[in-house]
Amino acid sequence: MESASASQRADVVLVGGGLANSLIALRLKSLRPRLRVVMLEQGQTIGGEHTWCHFATDVDAAIAGWLRPLIVHRWSGYEVRFPDHRRDLTTPYLAITSQRLHQVVTAAMDGDAWLGATVTDVNAHQVTLADGRRIAATAVIDGRGPRKSRSLALGFQKFVGQGVLLTKPHGLTRPIIMDATVSQEDGYRFVYVLPLDETRLLIEDTRYSDGPALDRASLRRAIGTYAKSQGWTIAKVEREEDGVLPIALGGNIDAYWKEARSQVAEVGLRAALFQPTTGYSLPDAARMADAIAGLPRITSATVRDCVETQSKTTWRRRRFLRLLNRMLFRACAPEERYKVLERFYRLAPDLIQRFYAARLTRWDKARILIGKPPVPISAAIKCIGENSVFGGQDA
Template sequence: MADATPDAFDADYLLVGGGLQNGLILLALAARKPQARVLLLEQGEVIGGNHIWSFQALDLPDTALDWARPIIEYEWPGYQLYFDDSARWVQGVYRSLSSEHLHRLVLDAAAGSEGIEVRLGAAVADVDGHSVQLADGTRLHGRVVVDARGPEAAHPMGRGRFSGGYQKFVGLECRLAALTDLAAPILMDSRCAQRDGFRFHYVLPFAPDRVLIEDTYFSNTPDLDVDALSREIVAEAPRLGLQVAEVLRTEVGVLPMPAWSHFRAADASPITGGYAGGWFNPGTGYSLAAAARLAEHLSAVPVADTFGHEWQRLTRRMRIQAHFLAFLNLLMFGFFHGAKRRRLMERFYMVSDAVIHRFFAMRNNPIDMWRIMYVGAPWTPKGWAKRPEQPAAAQVAASSAE
């Protein structure tokens, strides 16, 4: 099929799986290539499953905002971290969107463009370079196929002690009994009982009476007792200054933080995108930054140049970052256990805001890499880096309200 004429194709871009990766690609193509024919196939009845996706300043650089701005559902000016004997404010926008929001945007884009079609309830059985076969036997052809069927289709490498670990969590979206004045997210509050690796609470304040509270672990094992942790979140919420009146929604994640990168981008269709293809940050388990870069690329180059020079540059950079970040997991999950892991995380957050933003966005430069390795080293004195002052609560509240 590779030598077929363009008209023999059902779409220029055939997107398999309607999750975060292909949702972003569809939105980028809709904005930047309104003439492109795009066909998205999703086995479920909704786009995006059941998630809140959060991302940091650089994860969605300004160059992407022409197509990506609508995905920003919530935005705060920065976020707070708490360790036992220190606290840290990180300046720089922090944003979130929900699956429902992505679902609406994708269906609106399809409704507003003749060239875009979204098929829900379309399970794909088989994918090759230029075609897919649906479960009902139908075969469809695309010039470029992006196979992004999610984490279940991923194949992490490594075993035992050196397989890395997991960022696992239970999150409850809650209605509060008393209004909170929390004006910015708490990315980490580790002033809780430690167990199962490094444990912390994560809080997103969506509204004065509605928050997401997550109990999160950087653990060597994937096990999670969702019911027990849900009960505990409600019981421990007062420590965070929050009184839960009602649980509105539960989300559960067990995100691999592999010790070996499985980013393997071939130079031909199909592209294995999203989590399945290693388009995620091994150091955080988060994928929005990497997924946005793939969407950026596909929407910026002509379809015939998909695997040209720009693709080589992008995948080379991603490969270097993925290997570096996975190497950090190898060290953390292999050698830092118990209190040592918590100390390591505290030391990591001594680095400057800019280094933190580049770390999350998979844009570490060689000096960042050196700094991150150095703060992690056990011999590094704790006062090695100057910790930025934590702004007064009133200041945070003022900037988030702007």
């Protein structure tokens, strides 16, 4: 941990060194270099052990430009595999690793990224560490991941991923975003594969499940079984990551924000800023970082107002995606959920791009729903109202 006196002052304190706060730090350092920005991360590395991906069409050119130093891999397209449908798509796909994020952020922070820093108290003006040190700040921003709330109804995307070295080249030239030809267990199950070089892969076993419990040992075994089924022999597991991401089914976003700590800005997943169906958070985090860095005055109150407004606006704009999630989680038997995605991936490539970017048009929404539904109609009708996930009561 960086040394510090018993009490210090910063312009901005970022609590947590995850993706959202890392992007905020980079934008502040770039656009507001006179501000002293301190990041407090409990772990020993910024970003932990994660890989963040997005499609090139998820962000505009300006954001793509400043994200470029973080990009480790870029592929010209991807493929999906289902029992009755396989398809190659040409939308470029990009990946950021936590190792690269750590390198770029620590270099930009110039000693003000404090690692091994356990935070015990946060308010709008000060952060207290476990060793008793205090940091006063004009703006305190909390990016420590999602918080539990009775105001949001969630499903969960759970995964374990292993970075593996193979004994021979794997032959893949582009990612497999979803391989749902595997046995369906614990909800909608698919395997996700990123080719890192000729003999290295990131293989993730993913489940869209009703509960958040993650059986790491079981998913590790499943990764090994999948590799064998593809004819790959794993020489070494070089790294491992896991996660449990929220999949939004419904909720009351106003009530959610009323639960938040007064005047402390919450960002990232903690601000309910993520693509409701995929759980992807990078595009929202990048847009939020730009917005915060562009504020005329950066205080806890102004950042809180900015994030809360964007969170509520985004939540309401994505109502249709939550409807699709309710159909996936509540209208389908768990072992039949893959059929919803199998049908979806028969649609036009530009519609699929807009879906991932959460920019569906009215015609896109109609096109998704037109035709023979992959779920029972009676069950689908019960899912239409957002408060159906709360037993018909308002959230």
